[in-house]
Amino acid sequence: xVSQAGIDEIRRxxxxxxxxxxxxxxxxxxxxxEEGYLPEESLRVVARELSMEPSDVTSxxxxxxxxxxxxxxxxxIQVCQSISxxxxxxxxxxxxxxxxxxxxxxxxxxxxxxxxxxxxxLASCGSGPVMQINEDYFEHLTVERVDxxxxxxx
Amino acid sequence: MAHPAETLWVYRNQETQNSHELPVYRASGxxxxxxxxxxxxxxxxxxxxxxxxxxxxxxxxxxxxxLKWSFVPRETSEPRYLICNADESEPGTFKDRYLMExxxxxxxxxxxxxxxxxxxxxAFIYVRGELAEAARRLEEAxxxxxxxxxxxxxxxxxxxxxxxxxxxGAGAYICGEETALLNSLEGRRGHPRLKPPFPATHGxxxxxxxxxxxxxxxxxxxxxxxxxxxxxSVGTAKSPGTxxxxxxxxxxxxxxxxxxxGTPLSTLVYGCAGGMEDGYQIRAIQPGGSSVxxxxxxxxxxxxxxxxxxxxxxxxxxxxxxxxxxTMSIVEACLILARFYHHESCGFCVPCREGTNWMLRILExxxxxxxxxxxxxxxxxxxxxxxxxxxxxxxxxxAMPVQSAxxxxxxxxxxxxxHGVDSVKSxxxxxxxxx
Ligand SMILES: Cc1cc2nc3c(=O)[nH]c(=O)nc-3n(C[C@H](O)[C@H](O)[C@H](O)COP(=O)(O)O)c2cc1C
Ligand code: SF4
Ligand code: FES
Numbered sequence: 203x204v205s206q207a208g209i210d211e212i213r214r215x216x217x218x219x220x221x222x223x224x225x226x227x228x229x230x231x232x233x234x235x236e237e238g239y240l241p242e243e244s245l246r247v248v249a250r251e252l253s254m255e256p257s258d259v260t261s262x263x264x265x266x267x268x269x270x271x272x273x274x275x276x277x278x279i280q281v282c283q284s285i286s287x288x289x290x291x292x293x294x295x296x297x298x299x300x301x302x303x304x305x306x307x308x309x310x311x312x313x314x315x316x317x318x319x320x321x322x323x324l325a326s327c328g329s330g331p332v333m334q335i336n337e338d339y340f341e342h343l344t345v346e347r348v349d350x351x352x353x354x355x356x
Numbered sequence: 357m358a359h360p361a362e363t364l365w366v367y368r369n370q371e372t373q374n375s376h377e378l379p380v381y382r383a384s385g386x387x388x389x390x391x392x393x394x395x396x397x398x399x400x401x402x403x404x405x406x407x408x409x410x411x412x413x414x415x416x417x418x419x420x421x422x423l424k425w426s427f428v429p430r431e432t433s434e435p436r437y438l439i440c441n442a443d444e445s446e447p448g449t450f451k452d453r454y455l456m457e458x459x460x461x462x463x464x465x466x467x468x469x470x471x472x473x474x475x476x477x478x479a480f481i482y483v484r485g486e487l488a489e490a491a492r493r494l495e496e497a498x499x500x501x502x503x504x505x506x507x508x509x510x511x512x513x514x515x516x517x518x519x520x521x522x523x524x525g526a527g528a529y530i531c532g533e534e535t536a537l538l539n540s541l542e543g544r545r546g547h548p549r550l551k552p553p554f555p556a557t558h559g560x561x562x563x564x565x566x567x568x569x570x571x572x573x574x575x576x577x578x579x580x581x582x583x584x585x586x587x588x589s590v591g592t593a594k595s596p597g598t599x600x601x602x603x604x605x606x607x608x609x610x611x612x613x614x615x616x617x618g619t620p621l622s623t624l625v626y627g628c629a630g631g632m633e634d635g636y637q638i639r640a641i642q643p644g645g646s647s648v649x650x651x652x653x654x655x656x657x658x659x660x661x662x663x664x665x666x667x668x669x670x671x672x673x674x675x676x677x678x679x680x681x682x683t684m685s686i687v688e689a690c691l692i693l694a695r696f697y698h699h700e701s702c703g704f705c706v707p708c709r710e711g712t713n714w715m716l717r718i719l720e721x722x723x724x725x726x727x728x729x730x731x732x733x734x735x736x737x738x739x740x741x742x743x744x745x746x747x748x749x750x751x752x753x754x755a756m757p758v759q760s761a762x763x764x765x766x767x768x769x770x771x772x773x774x775h776g777v778d779s780v781k782s783x784x785x786x787x788x789x790x791x
Contacts, residue, residue: 218521219521220435220478220561221542221543221561223542223543223544224541224542224543225543226543227523227524227525227526227540227543228523228524230526231524231526252543254543261545262543262544262545265528265545265546265702266485266525266526266527266528266546267526267527267528268485268486268526268527269526269527283692283695284447284448284646284692284696285447285448285646285678285680285689285692285693285696286447286448286604286605286678288684288692289604289605289606289678289679289680289681289684290604290605290606321486321527322445322447322529322696322699322700323445323446323447323448323449323646323696324486325444325445325449325450325452325453325484325486325487326450326453327447327448327449327450327602327604327610327676327678328450328602328603328604328610328611328612329450329610330604334486337488337489339489
């Protein structure tokens with residue numbers, strides 16, 4: 203459940219825009235930061251605070267790929283598969299992660315530590331292959347670098 | 357280190373230590389243009405200066421910036437808005453991100469000047485969701501600038517005020533399209549809107565709104581500071597000034613280089629980027645991001661300005677040069693692009709939703725070795741049926757590269773159908789070593 207501090211923040215956000223509905227994305231970010239994804243009951247809180255229909259909140263949230271409607275792993279690994287990264291070996295990085303984690307793209311490991319996703323261009327095309335783990339960027343990837351990075355995670 | 361071919365204007369602070377801090381920005385002459393404009397120039401004078409400079413939008417379409425601003429009604433009781441488009445999501449493009457991360461005050465000064473010129477008291481920076489660091493840097497910079505009196509109430513002691521808000525997107529390429537961005541900012545699904553009416557008269561909350569790219573706005577302080585003549589002294593008559601060009605693919609020194617408009621593509625690829633990595637040769641080039649037609653290696657001397665690249669049959673777009681080498685077939689390159697546009701099609705109109713789906717399926721077949729010569733023709737027809745028929749430019753963006761690839765590389769497509777994709781690749785063992 204979203205905390206009282208979270209609700210207060212959503213209220214502040216709603217009041218800060220010329221129209222309350224503009225606070226939708228910022229409010230969803232608040233929820234996802236607190237809960238890791240967007241649970242249905244929290245979406246209803248957003249709907250209530252922004253005077254929107256709950257079904258509208260859900261359908262609009264689902265339009266955006268960064269909002270997770272279901273729980274994900276502790277570490278969400280997103281590897282860019284767009285053209286500039288593909289030219290410098292993104293596929294090897296993806297294949298290596300699949301092998302190492304023992305999951306397919308789109309899946310979460312049994313211990314709920316890792317979710318593996320492929321994504322489109324991360325605006326790091328000059329330093330690919332690139333992946334994001336949660337909000338952090340890791341660039342110039344090699345198979346060895348990927349292992350080092352994963353081994354170094356707390 | 358800057359390459360000698362570069363003209364560093366908007367990227368001049370990129371390698372300065374702590375360039376994101378206000379004192380460092382001020383030491384480089386920062387906020388002088390804003391102080392002078394707010395104290396000495398009328399909004400119309402700022403607008404005229406930008407118009408006279410010939411600055412054109414760096415977000416892809418190259419529309420004249422001053423002209424766009426002049427469409428905003430002067431006498432109106434409605435609020436006016438300025439939006440900085442920082443959704444940077446075009447594959448191959450990574451220039452705005454560094455402007456925001458390393459020189460956020462330059463972007464803010466551009467936003468402040470543009471807002472003053474059009475009479476906006478509120479501005480939004482729509483930052484793509486993944487760029488959390490850029491969003492943080494901008495927010496810190498806004499706080500610093502407000503505390504120092506450059507933003508907020510009574511800016512630099514005048515009657516002008518401006519509230520700048522950072523708004524984070526959440527992963528949708530289409531939200532970079534200006535009207536989809538407006539919908540997203542209003543809390544709706546990010547579908548594009550019908551144009552006209554244009555945002556200049558009916559934008560955010562149906563109020564007059566200007567949407568400009570980050571790099572476009574970063575040019576504005578320089579123009580106000582140094583004048584239109586100065587700006588026109590670099591570049592070509594129709595594409596004045598500089599452009600930040602990003603080079604990616606198997607070149608030796610991938611990265612962003614700021615060059616005078618009209619600099620030959622060869623200077624960028626061989627001079628700045630040091631040419632291809634050992635064992636790699638150029639197969640094809642997209643000069644303006646993933647949405648533009650492919651060029652062939654013999655066009656390497658094409659000057660990089662809006663007119664010359666159009667004459668060469670492609671588009672300058674946002675100046676993102678993607679170099680496809682001989683280890684990837686043009687058919688595979690098209691498949692990777694098709695996967696992107698299929699994923700990013702917002703599904704709002706039929707030609708794009710269906711077209712991107714068909715393109716993806718046919719290209720998957722061709723790459724898997726299950727395609728036929730008829731598939732090439734069918735794919736080509738689908739591209740034709742999408743061009744100019746989709747609701748927004750994303751449909752064209754999906755079709756143009758593939759159409760050009762078939763027109764310019766037809767023998768390769770036929771070879772792939774007969775002998776498979778690997779048969780057209782020179783394999784140097786495209787491994788990850790050396791990075
Ligand atoms: C599918 C699509 C995606 C776009 N993405 C961006 C973007 O990420 N950043 C941007 O500045 N412009 C983008 N544009 C162009 C904008 O619609 C708009 O033309 C631009 O922001 C205007 O700014 P400018 O005149 O300063 O170039 C996109 C256009 C389309 C059709
Ligand atoms: S062309 Fe594609 S992205 Fe644009 S409105 Fe139609 S479906 Fe959406
Ligand atoms: S193509 Fe991978 S970051 Fe742009």
